[in-house]
């Protein structure tokens with residue numbers, strides 16, 4: 001149990017830093033909004049198959065909706081008097097957060113996939 005917890009924390013830490021979930025040696029980002037095909041250090045495959053990116057998109061959408069929900073609840077005390085401002089702010093968050101969270105959604109999805117079933121090798 002303790003070993004599993006350490007593995008989860010290590011993978012989560014690597015995901016937060018956008019590092020390879022398997023070895024943590026290399027970044028998963030090739031260039032802005034482009035994820036590497038595989039890890040240059042350990043050869044773990046990041047883009048496994050067609051449609052693998054759907055999990056990263058799902059992680060991004062779910063996180064964005066959660067953030068908007070939390071912000072909405074925090075804005076409830078002022079929503080009667082500042083409805084237009086709240087709506088504008090939440091709309092801006094809905095548009096900007098998924099863009100800002102793009103790399104981390106990929107990183108968390110890869111980490112989750114690594115924990116469930118280890119990432120395969122590229123070669």
Ligand SMILES: [Zn+2]
Pocket residue numbers: 020021022023024025026039040041042043044
């Ligand atoms: Zn690696």
